[in-house]
Amino acid sequence: PYIYHPIAVAQIAAEEIGLGTTSIVCALLHDLVEDTAISLEDIEREFGKKVAKIIDGLTKISGVFDYNSSLQAENFRKMLLTLADDVRVILIKLADRLHNMRTMDHMPRDKQLKISSETVYLYAPLAHRLGLYAMKSELEDLAMKYMESDTYKFIAKKLNEKKAERELYIKEFVEPIAEILDGQDLDAQVYGRPKSIHSIWTKMRKKNIPFEEVYDLFAIRIILDSKIEHEKADCWKAYSIVTDLYHPNPDRLRDWISSPKANGYESLHTTVMGPKGQWVEVQIRTKRMNEIAEKGFAAHWKYKESSSDSGLDLWIHKVRELLSNPESNALDFLDDFKMNLFSDEIFIFTPKGALIQLPLDATALDFAFEIHSDLGAKCIGAKVNHKLVPLS
Template sequence: MPVANIDELAFKLSSYLSPKKVNRVRRAYYYAEQAHEGQYRRSGEPYIIHPLQVAEILSDMHMDHQSLMAAMLHDVLEDTPVNKDALIEQFGANVAEMVDGVSKLTHLKFENKQEEQAENFQKIVLAMAKDIRVILVKLADRLHNMRTLGVMPPHKKRRIAKETLDIYAPVAQRLGIGTLRRELEDLCFENMHPMRSTRIKAAVRSISGNRNAMVEKIQQALQDQLDNDDINAVVFGREKHLYSIYKKMQEQRKAFESIMDVYGFRIVTDSVDNCYRILGIVHNYYKPIPNRFKDYIAIPKANGYQSLHTTLIGMNGVPIEIQIRTKEMDEMAAWGIASHSLYKQNDSHDPHPAHARARRWVKGLLEIQQRAGNPVEFIENVKIDLFPDEIYVFSPKGKIIELPKQACAIDFAYAIHTDVGNRCTGCLINRKVAPLTQPLKSGDTVRILTGKLARPNPAWLNHAITAKARASIRHHMKTLRESDSQSLGYRMLSSAVQALGGSIEALGDDAFDRLISDANIESKAKLFEDIGLGNRLPYLVAHRLLNVGDDSPANDASKPMKLSGAEGVLVSYAKCCHPIPGDPIVGVISKGKGLMVHVESCKNINDLRNDPDRCLPFAWDEQIDHEFVVDLRLEVQNERGALAKIAAAVAEAEANIETINMDERDANTSVVRASISVYDRVHLARVIRLLRRLDQVVLKISRIYA
């Protein structure tokens, strides 16, 4: 039964806290009780019952007195007139910061629940970076809310349960708090799928009698075997929780009976040495199933969990899953970073590895938050990163890197360091050249190859799955996009100013400062960026800079801007007409996207051709060393080796075939569509000339436009 008043909680706390610290918790309770005076929960209970029972949940974890005080006060800032300064004065900065970290952003208005959820979780992450205890108070708060969700309307139950299952239960798992995570998952399942939960609960109850008898029989047999070998250990039967059964039924597509046929046991001993001795004993007693052994003691999980896992065939062919661990590991599996034995070391110079892992994880969240474009993108990245299953891969020097399942070498590179990920060009997996997108397996040794001039490829986003990799790639592409848009905007404005008889170099800072002030623009760089992205028209900006009255674009005097093919991501070449150097070209500005270059005669821009706001004249630079793709259509004879002859002619012209498709038109002829990379129209003419020499093979050849 939960505690009903502060005296009952104080008695419980006295088992591990000094009287002085218990009195501080009492004082926080009385302060909160007075602040919440007259407030009631939806159930009709006085509001103070909620913080009292949140504090009790933390007391089960043996949390320190400051965490318990923060639990008592966690809704004071949000729901009462009390401010942060008053809390600092009464209870100190540490407690006040924790309370502030847990409090929602009630003073802001959000467009939707998703944005509100994202902003609030981002605030918690920033508070966690200062004090990891913030998330433990928040998890306890969420657990009590889930326990008392029954009074809510069904749609609110489902929404809160889904948020908990998406974010808070995985966070509890990531911090190793297995006991709290399992209860959260079962409560979420019960509120999201009440009928399914009821049926599975009834099914478990119906088989519990026979199952309990079998568990006791196997448990006693294992205990007797360990006692005979003088091993100090205790065998416990493990119960499957409802959500775990439901998830296995869904993911493994198994019937309820086949999942419940597997019996689970936990063996707790007093030393790591005994763990391995027990493993040998149970393998000798029951036959182990191959490839079902995992050593999480030598290589702990990312959340600090340690144990030996093995699966055996027991009496009458019954599958038995056994976990073997020490008492400290068992406590760690239940309470994770909230484990009392860890908190004794929390302020030491040599913190427990579990705390070090938790801090590394929070540091990683901060990096993701800094690179994310907005809170919604941040929380989606966090959801991706909260994987329950890990693989363990090695660097060439033997360092173990933990990654989620299906991670590839791109994820590995970013896990080492952001700069390594940004500059990676290839990889060796187990000393063999492999693609960066190849999924990794536990035990792989990965070496990343880098180049000084290498950049992330946007296509990597289709393969990278870790939040850090995805956020870093997006951040780099955004930075690159800003740089390219500023460069393009500068050139477009320079061309527009030149068309009006001026020079952008001759314009002083005063002209730009005046324009930036009048138009309420952040800076000159932002002005160029807006022009490059198509958000501002270059000729209008040019008129304002030069104080020219006529706002229509210059016509006869206009000198087209020149393109070199190396403008970056903001200039793209239309795939409908594939312009190449030598073609007359125009540029179509798309707001927020930059510039799309078309051949002047392209049919797809007929509607825009006379729109000076969007369609601008462009010309090719004299010095271009980039290749451009062009589409050709060839009618060829159906004869053996026709494609080989075409490929040989293209190679002789020092061009490359990017793609080629062949469709049979009739018994004698086929139509070939080929995409070929060339430098310019002169190079294309040479390709066509060599293809026409194959007059016995190529009957007709033409370039494809839109």
Template sequence: MERAYHFAFRAHEGQVRLSGEPFFVHPLAVAHIVADLRMDEVTIAAALLHDVLEDSDVTEEALQREFGDEVTRLVQGVTKLNVGFSYTSKEEAQVENYRRLFVAMAEDVRVIIIKLADRLHNMRTLKYQNRQKKEEIARETLEIFAPIAHRLGMYAMQVELENLSLFFLDPEAYCAIQRGVERLKAEREAQIEEAKRQIAERLKRAGIEGEIQSRFKHIYSIYNKLRRQNLNLEDLPDLIALRVIVRTVEECYAVLGIVHSLWNPIEGRFKDYIAVPKSNMYQSLHTTVIGPKGLPMEVQIRTWDMHQVAEYGIAAHWKYKEGKTQETDNGFD
């Protein structure tokens, strides 16, 4: 990784981004995103180098001599996705074709992961583009890249891509929802904390070690639901969710029993994604209950392993693939 860092720094020396920052800030940020996904060192090195073939004088032969076949193949894969990839149609069928092409072009899923990280950093810095370019890139992100992140189970990345896209496509709606969520957080904080306290007390009594988290539905998801169902923000039954993370599958079902003994479940709002996982490997128990002071809230229950997959998807599995178990958690510390 250190060699890749210095190689990429030299390759991009003198280049600048629209923000005025040195171009190298971009591959470094992409590598950080990939490292946060706990990918292997080869993938992080390729992330640092992902633009050298396209945006510098570095040749494939020079890259091969310096870093070998695997890194070169990943960088070539990302470059192929950059070159000749154009988004011209808004028709649903055409978008689907582009999604399939995108995945088919990647012989190694790590290429897709680097490309998603590349797009995420570009979205984070999109404000420096002109208005038309912002909207084009945001729409492409929303209709192609975010769904790919979803298919790979990379929830955290999907959410950020969707929210950033909405911010640039409909900033007025984004800000209105954001203000509404902040207001409801303040209004309902006491009920949320009371629900967490009651669950924690019952877990302790049952001898179950677990972590209880709370979250509000993310902005783009709220935006979609409000439009589809013609509801007010306050009326969304899954606006607030508690997440209980425990050690074993058996404890997941025990927690479900505890939650249903505390509060009445809402009919038709229970999903067992442990017994029947989603196609993107997601597993959890979902139930919606009438919580403290009549507050509807969703409760998600999962193990720590399920939580890693829920957040990082295919990336969570990669270090176990083909016997690769090397930890890279601290590779960028």
């Protein structure tokens, strides 16, 4: 019956995103205005202004998003205006979408495809941008289940066939690490985590290789229980333990602890040569970092006091700027926003040593505009690493 869906959405908001009371109330009420005779005024009277505002945002964006019509892009623009206002609208919308995706089995095929393509196009990148990695992976996997069902079943079957073998390998790999961590009084959980079907498929397509040649079907995670002031040192200590045991690939070290990703993600990634000559990805982070990686935005606010103004706040500020630009039409805006969602960033240092993040494939001119619009309008050439380069 009707009530199951709002309860499930509220549960996702609470357990998987870690939202608070107001959001849970809104998740329970999110379809009311649209599906019943109850009005926004009724909700405001019963639950207050804040709840009414979030419900209003959710009602406005319930129109299904379809990328070939400008009207729908307008709808989407509304959704982002509410994002700039109150991120909880988007987070509840994501919970709503996740529950829809989990319960789509008995829907007509055309609906499944429409909802899935929308999910891949918009909601999964949005979850990624807000730092909700677990949700992003599940949304992509579920969409793939409907859009590429043969490939999905093929990879799932292959993963299942080798499951016992993989688990044994992980156990062998992890035991010596756990032992030394323990000996050095580092309180840590060490475990293997399978990669999502979608990410395995992406890798097969990107590198044009069969399933058998994808070596990283799982990653090892080391989650340390550290005090904030010791986090960095503890993570590097764990890194040193891992690389003493297993030879690292020097090209594959990623340090997102010293410079976190724009969506708040912090972690230390390395790829090492494990037993039987197999490359294994190891991710090292603390409990706090892990919560931010799993729950993204919501956890980010929780720890807000300790961290400086992060990339996430800057991103929301950017979205506000994009929205307040009256010239852009809705579809341009959508593409612009989509560009902003993809989190592949490049880092550029200004001559004074300030660090600036831009999307992948940005040009020297983008960099000039990022520093100041006057500079962008007037600059005539650029130097990268002391060499003259074209502006474009």
